[in-house]
Amino acid sequence: MPILWNETEKLFHLKTKHSSYIFCIAHGKYPVHLYYGKRLENTQGLAVFLNKLGGRPSVYAKSPEFIGKEDDFRLELVPQEYPFYGNTDLKTPAFSARYENGSRITNAVYAGHKIMDGKPRLCGLPSTYTESDAEAQTLELTLTDELTGLNIILSYTAYEETDAICRSVRVENNGEQTVDITSVMSASVDFLGADFDLITLGGTWTDECNITRRPLAFGIQSVDSKRGSSGHMHSPFLALAEKGARENSGEVYGFSLVYSGNFVAGTEVNEFHISRAFIGMNPFDFNWRLNPGETFTAPEAVMVYSGKGFGGMSRTYHRLYRTRLVRGKFRDKNRPVLANNWEATTFQFNEDKIIAIAQKAKEAGVELMVLDDGWFGNRNDDTTSLGDWFPNQEKLPNGIGGLAEKIEGLGLKFGLWFEPEMISPKSKLYEMHPDWCIHAEGRERNLGRQQLILDLTRQDVRDFIIGFLTDILKNNPISYIKWDYNRNFTDIGSATLPPERQSEVAHRYILGLYEILETITTAFPNVLFEGCASGGGRFDPGQMYYFDQYWTSDNSDAIARLKIQYGTSLVMPAIMQGAHVSAYPHHSLHRFVPMKTRGHVAMTGQFGYEFDLSKATDETIAEMKEQIALSKKIESVVHFGDMYRLDSPFETDCSSVEFLSEDKNTAVLFHCCTLGKINGAPHFVKMSGLDRASEYACEETGEVFSGAVLEDVGLAFRHSKDFESWIYIFHKQK
Structure with missing residues (x-):
């Protein structure tokens, strides 16, 4: 079984295919972390070895034992499983709260546990799941603060075959007083030693997911978001890697948060060289009032250990997220090749223009035509009409239904863009409901992209969004929705929440968003939903639970996409990464990248087109036909196979990625040269x-x-030209 309980040693052993996670209950009270790493089949002597290894400094200790005697027990000196603020641990706590008498001390100790087959769902939150109880086991460890009546339930799910451990935290107020939760991490792990590198993914709009690697140092190192969403700047992820760990070698520990709001992911190294990794909701501007009898559930953290470098970690995340986080009818299916009109027309289009693009798209073999921003209200630029979700009659005299029917008459499916969470000050909706936006009473309402954010903490606002989406999807032949989100939170406040709950707005917003997404995606299971947030501004595992794919970046330049897609793949599988062939030269970077290379790069994600196809020449259409045929040939391997990153565009003047079918019978090799060389040596791709x-x-x-x-x-490639690419397909011979 994946979870073992040793009653004699008070030891829990969580096992996955290649890893072990072990902790014990010291002195019958304190969860102490013992080991996380390569799978151990026999743990005999583990605690004894650590006791001898530990040896607390004599200035603090009367005993050399690692755990020590209870009358001289210093939590600061032992690796903890879930540390609380206010006791003898002086590092960053996983949990802190404020009580009615002003105390901030929490002392929750072991009160019991249960082990169950399968995995319970998290209330109101996205999370990984099982399709049968045999896939995983879950441990629920209850820690109780007897003085306050607070229960903190630590949940651990071990996916034995999928090779991951998922953690979450539930807080129950069984006392008689109100408690204010001020911090609650989803996972905290202490390591003995600090000889690690910290890996994070950072960037900005059009330059997402750059891989940053830096050595651990004394003190705190962290990334976070205070923007209301997971954000372009950092992804809710970190990894600890042993020195020298590479793509296919070395030990790596990954921590990924299934959450779309404000987060923090970081490490702290103390003077005793204990390294604490932590990930969860950002304590910044957060306070959650928990009344007696109420429960608070924190998001899920997914931990992956790899003894085969970053590639081993990534393949585990890809398999788990692709099969046990993504849901619905499209999960195990290849997605349609689409054409989107945005980069072709922006706001300036009419029905005839969209039909002309669709006709050429159909001729080339495209399967889905997507109408982007600008189809509703008086939306001719980005200053107006968000919230007025009715067709612009000047552009679409026959409405959405009329256009959709014409598109389907060509033999294409029809898709539509929305930005449901936003409202324009210049809109009929704002005139009727100026209090429906996120705002602070009496303060100026600062605009971002000429818009405000609807207050999803309000039930009436959530009902409005669900209502108009339901009406449009019920009454029109729409096969695809692109759900966009284009600004960060400012002036955070809600007109309907009392003063003591204003610091709950950011999290309540995300809970409201999840409620809307759950309702709509459940009601319309045959619609393919693609997420977007000015590209990758909210591309996180929480979104993957609801969306079938995600627009990886607003930067569709093929060469820039090499790094963006490579970095994103550290956690996210290729099947989730929307990637399109754009115009030549690219509208922002003005780079002349060959059509072949643009197609090859896009095929390593979720394939589509985004330029003015109505002006495409016969030569371009012929090349598109060849690209679509190739994408169809390789898409099952790319989307459902294992991904191996071979050459990093962050380290070399090229990028190489391999996709290998599960049975190892078919391999697809992609290689792209970014900078050619005169008389350069051949480059070998292994x-x-x-x-x-x-x-x-x-x-x-x-x-x-x-x-x-x-x-x-390996295979030898000559880098004689800039921006040249190759795709080779290999078949195993019987």
Whole structure:
């Protein structure tokens, strides 16, 4: 079984396919972390070894024991499982609260546990799931503060085959007084030693998910968001990697948060070289009032240990998120090739223009035509009409239904853009409900992208959004929705919450968003939903629970996308990453990237087009047909196979990625040169994960290679031109 309880040693052992996570209950009270790493089949002597290894400094200790005697027990000196503020641990706590008498001390100790098959759902929050109880086991560890009546239930789910451990926290107020929760991490892990590198993903709009690697240092290092969403600047993720860990070697510990709002992910190293990793909701501007009898649930954190470098970690996240976080009918299906009109027309279009684009799209083999921003109200620029979700009659005289029917008459599916969470001050909705936006009474309402954010903490606002979306989707043949979100939180406040609950707005907003998404996606299971937040501004695991795919970045330049998609793939699978072939030269960078390369880069994600197809030449249409045929040939391997990153665009003048089918029978190799060289040496790309004893035939050249040769020698590429790319398909020979 994946979770073992040793009653004699008071020891919990959580096992996955390749990892063990072990902690004990010291002195019958305190959860003490013992080990996280490569799977241990026999734990005999673990506690004894750590006792001898520990040796607390004599200035503090009367005993050299690692855990120590209870009358001289210093939590500061032991690796903890879930530390509380106010006791003898002086590092960053996982939990803190304020009580009615002003005390901030929480002393919750072990009160019991239960182990169950399967995995319970989290109330009101997205999370990973099981399809049968045999897939995982869940441990619920109850810690109780007897003075206040507060219960903190730590939940651990061990996915044995999928190789991940998921953690969450539930707080129950069983006391008689109100409690204000001021911080609650979803996971906290203490490591003995600090010889790690910290890996995070940072960036900005059009430059998301740059990989940052820095050594751990004394003190606190962290990334976070205070923007109301997970944000462009940082992803809700961190990894600790041993020194020298690379793509396919070394130990890596990943921490990923299934949440779309304000978060923090960080580490702290103390003077005894204990390294604490923590991830959860951001305590900044957060306070949650918990009345007697109420429960608060924190988001889920997903922990992955890899003994095979970053690639091993990523493949575990990809498999888990692709199969046990994404839901619905599209989860296990290839998605349609789409064409979006935004970069072709922006706001300036009419029905005839969209039909002209759709006709050319159909001729090339595109399957879905998406109408982006500008179809509603008086929306001719970004200053007006968000919230007025009725067709612009000048642009669409036959309405959405009339256009959709014409698109479907061409043999294409029809998709539509929305930004449901926003409201324009210049709109009929704002005239009727000026208090429906996020705002602070008496303060100026600062605009972002000429818009305000609807207050999703309000039931009437949530009902309005659900109502108009339901009406449009019920009464029009719409197969796809692009759900956008284009500004950060400012002036945070709600007109309907009392003063003592104003610091709950940001989290209540996310809970309201999840409620809307759950309602709409459940009501319309046949609609493919794509998320967007000015590109990747809210591309996080919480969104993956509701959306079938996500627009990775507003930067569709193929060469820029090499880094963006590479960094995003550290956690997110290719099937989630929307990637389009854009205009030539690119509208923002003015780079002349060949159509072939633009197509190849987009095929390593969720394939589509975004330029003015109505002006496409016969030559372009012919090339599109070839690209779509190739994408269809490789999409099952790209979307459902294992991904191996071979050459990093962050470290080299090229990028190489391999996708390998689960049975190892088919491999797809993508390679792109960013900068050509005169008389440069050949660049060898070494593949990975193959059946080394078998032979693989290259479909494009007819050449046959052993798996060992492809892995150890590799394929030679000449980088003679800028922006040149290749895709090779290899088939295992029987």
